[in-house]
Amino acid sequence: MMFTPSIEFPTTIVHHTVKAVLFDMDGTLIDSSPAVAAAWKLLRDTGYDFLDLDHILKSAHGYRTIDALRKWCKIDDEELLKREVVRFENAILSNAQAKAGSGGGIIALPGVSQLLDDIEASTVSEHGQGWSVCTSSTHFYASKALPAAGLRIPNVFVTAESVTHGKPAPDPYLLGAKLNNVSPFDCIVVEDAPTGIRSGKASGALVLATCTSHTRDSLERESPDFLVPNLSYVKASRNLDGSVSLAIAQPADRKETASTPDDTPLHTPALSRVPSATDMFKKIHSAVATPREPGTEIDDYGARGVKAMGGF
Template identity: 35%
Template structure:
């Protein structure tokens, strides 16, 4: 069976990727560290952990509004702990080869992690650092707001409406939608099926990639 177009009749200027859960799996390390933090603060760990994914640490802590807790200090401490725990970090299946097939100036990573942590995790997963990496420090308003995706597209010299956003978490998907980009959902780390109107894949091995005239990107689903 021939490959079919993922977005019929469309080509794109650039691809914008979330990192955790989208290009690599860091769920083991993140939940170890956040779980200990939540327990120290008397939170229901099992109920709390699903809320941490896809958003900046400082925004997660601010949302809790815990008495006597400084969100900036706590977020910095959590990041430091995460910097020293790379256990279980690995690339999403097919991600390494898929990224290798993209022109260097046609893709970016847009993550809620800080720059230093993003680079450490990418190295641990054996993934490249792109020319454009938008991280937590680069925006004042994180996901689910679209600022980070607008910034990444701008740095690539394109508009978000001419991009595809790859995401895994609800906050990131909402940010991609709000940016005006097309969205692909990566379900590799999902424990439960996700209802979404967007194309959903388990791994990048399911995607066919072609570059038109050295610039325009066409995505297909392998038949």
């Protein structure tokens, strides 16, 4: 697969083949940030005047809505929490619809539509779509947001209700791999947020980060295996056996993603000790860390198997 990107900085083209591509949704496939910001403002103006919107908009991305509202709105009553989740996500959709004509609606990010078409490749449809969505959004919201952006809903569609523990726990991506009948080691996770990168790495999958909602520096701190500005820097082709070959044009100045030594404390709550991309290519299964059990993560001191809390 030949790929010459049209870009303004030096790149290195990395080729890799996987059995399934597991995408995050908001910030990775679609952009709903103006509508999300308006929904948080609605909460602040209707009972949660203590909310620091600047901090939340920088920090909450990647969390399930129920976890984000529990954490930042400090809601303890579970019934109230469920009602506020519905109100929040309805506000996103209504704001997006109202602003659709002025550029503030829900839109597909650059390169997404073509990439999904190339992965799905109708000529090998007997092997399935080859891509799935593993999102922190509820099924109600996600099932409306994708079509609003002109994207189809995949056959394997993991949403907030699908798992007990959301990102940064590995559960969404472990389930995504399971529903595709493949090992997480044979998947690549595509994420735009530090929380999601931690989840993907903890599952044992390779992780491709897109700089569509966070700075490159903030994503590099999570040690993704690959990194691109957006998905127009990724090309895909479908193989006869159903696997997906990817050509990833990442910045040429990226350093090799080194594996984390076992005796090194972690700087993130749930960073996996999965080998680097180069190690994976050399010995794909012989020296790969075991994926995290559902609902577990690594704490700040490197202790293994800490049970993820219901609200992060």
